[in-house]
Amino acid sequence: MRVNTSLLHGYPVLDTQTGAASIPKYQTSTFAQKKIGSKQDYSYTRFGNPTVHALEEAFAKLEKADYALAYASGMAAISNVLMLLEGGDHLLLPKEVYGGTCQFANHILPRYDIEVSCIDMSDINEIKAHLKPNTKMIYLETPSNPLLKITDIAAVVALAKQHQILTVADNTFMTALYQNPLALGVDIVVESVTKFINGHSDVVAGVAATNDKEIYQQLLLYQKNFGAVLGVEEAWLVLRGMKTMGLRMEKSIDNATQIAAFLQTCPNVKRVYYPTLPNHPNAAIQKKQATNGGAVLSFEVSNQAVLEAVIDKLQIPILAVSLGGVESILSHPATMSHACLSQEERQKQGVTNNLLRLSCGIEDLEDLLADLKQALGC
Ligand SMILES: Cc1ncc(COP(=O)(O)O)c(C=O)c1O
Incomplete structure (x- = not known):
C-alpha cells in the first residue's frame, strides 16, 4: 500500500461493533465489569481506551513500528522517554533541541542525578568527543529548530551501537512519511503530534514508537503512572486529521x-x-x-x-x-x-x-x- 492509501486503509479504521466509518469517541472514564475479577480489554481509560487504542494502531502503522503509544503532548512523550534514564547516567542532547526538551533535560533530569551535555549533533566528531563511560542515551532532532541543521542519523546510530547507547529521535519536522529513524536503527522515535500529524492547530498530542518490546513495556508503565495519556476527544480528532x-x-x-x-x-x-x-x-x-x-x-x-x-x-x-x-x-x-x-x-x-x-x-x-x-x- 502506498502512503495515502495506507493512511486511509492501513489499520483498523471501522468500528468493529457497528461498522461506523469513523471510530467512535468512547468518552468514558470507566467500563462496567461483567463480574468480579473478569478479564476485559478495558477497565479504566488511563489504562486503555478503544478510541485511543485505534489511534495507537494507526501510529504504529505510520511509524512502521511494532509498538506506539499516544501521549497528552509531544512533551509528555519526550519526558517519559527521557525518564528511561537512571541516576548516574549521562545524556547527549543537541544544543539546538526544542526548548521544552532542553528545559526538561537541564532543569529536571539533574535532580535525579542524570548528567546532560548539550552539543552540536551535526558534527560526529563532537559527539565522539563527548562520549563518557556512563553515556546511556543520544537524543537527536533533525532537522533542528530553527536553523534546520542536519544530523547524520545512520552515523550516530552506528556509533551508539558500538557503545550500547540508546538512541532517540524527535522526528516532528519530517514525520515518518519522509524520514524513518526506526528503519535507520534508532531505538525510539518521538513526535509532537500537535504539528503535522494532526495538522489542524486544534490538538496537543504526542507519540513514542519503538520496535523493542521491553522499551515499550517500560514506557507503558511510565505513561500509566505519570498519567500522560491522550484524551479521547483529542485521539478522535487526530484519527481524523491523520487521514489527510x-x-x-x-x-x-x-x-x-x-x-x-x-x-x-x-x-x-x-x-x-x-x-x-x-x-x-x-x-x-x-x-x-x-x-x-x-x-x-x-x-x-x-x-x-x-x-x-x-x-x-x-x-x-x-x-x-x-x-x-x-x-x-x-x-x-x-x-x-x-x-x-x-x-x-x-x-x-x-x-x-x-x-x-x-x-x-x-x-x-x-x-x-x-x-x-x-x-x-x-
Ligand atoms: C521539534 C519539537 N518537538 C517537541 C515539541 C513539543 O511538542 P508539544 O508542544 O506537543 O508538547 C515541539 C513543539 O513545538 C517541537 O517543535
Whole structure:
C-alpha cells in the first residue's frame, strides 16, 4: 500500500461493533465489569481506551513500528522517554533541541542525578568527543529548530551501537512519511503530534514508537503512572486529521521548497535555511536520509526595519508559535521558541533577532509568494 492509501486503509479504521466509518469517541472514564475479577480489554481509560487504542494502531502503522503509544503532548512523550534514564547516567542532547526538551533535560533530569551535555549533533566528531563511560542515551532532532541543521542519523546510530547507547529521535519536522529513524536503527522515535500529524492547530498530542518490546513495556508503565495519556476527544480528532496527512504535507513541502528558492533571490533576505537548498552544508545527508526538505524554513532578513515591515505587512501566515498546521505560521524564534536563552546564547547558535521561521501551510503558492513579495519589498 502506498502512503495515502495506507493512511486511509492501513489499520483498523471501522468500528468493529457497528461498522461506523469513523471510530467512535468512547468518552468514558470507566467500563462496567461483567463480574468480579473478569478479564476485559478495558477497565479504566488511563489504562486503555478503544478510541485511543485505534489511534495507537494507526501510529504504529505510520511509524512502521511494532509498538506506539499516544501521549497528552509531544512533551509528555519526550519526558517519559527521557525518564528511561537512571541516576548516574549521562545524556547527549543537541544544543539546538526544542526548548521544552532542553528545559526538561537541564532543569529536571539533574535532580535525579542524570548528567546532560548539550552539543552540536551535526558534527560526529563532537559527539565522539563527548562520549563518557556512563553515556546511556543520544537524543537527536533533525532537522533542528530553527536553523534546520542536519544530523547524520545512520552515523550516530552506528556509533551508539558500538557503545550500547540508546538512541532517540524527535522526528516532528519530517514525520515518518519522509524520514524513518526506526528503519535507520534508532531505538525510539518521538513526535509532537500537535504539528503535522494532526495538522489542524486544534490538538496537543504526542507519540513514542519503538520496535523493542521491553522499551515499550517500560514506557507503558511510565505513561500509566505519570498519567500522560491522550484524551479521547483529542485521539478522535487526530484519527481524523491523520487521514489527510500525506496530501497536506505534500502541498506544504512543495510550498516550502518554492518559497525557499524565492527567498534566496530577495535582496532584503540575508540568509535562507532549508535542508535541500544546494548551499545547505548538509544537503547531501538530508537527501540520503529523507525524501525532501520538509515544510519548515527559516530566513534572516537584512535589518530590524525589514523585520518590522514583514511582521506588519504579511497578511496570510499567522504570527504564532507552533508549526505543522494547514495554515502557514510565522514565528520569531528570538522572542518565542528561544526566548528562554540569553541574547549571547542565541547569538552563539545563530538565532539572531532578524531570524524568522515559516511553517508553510497548504495555501495556494501564488498567494503566499505575492504576500511575501509585498511584505519584504522584493
Ligand atoms: C521539534 C519539537 N518537538 C517537541 C515539541 C513539543 O511538542 P508539544 O508542544 O506537543 O508538547 C515541539 C513543539 O513545538 C517541537 O517543535
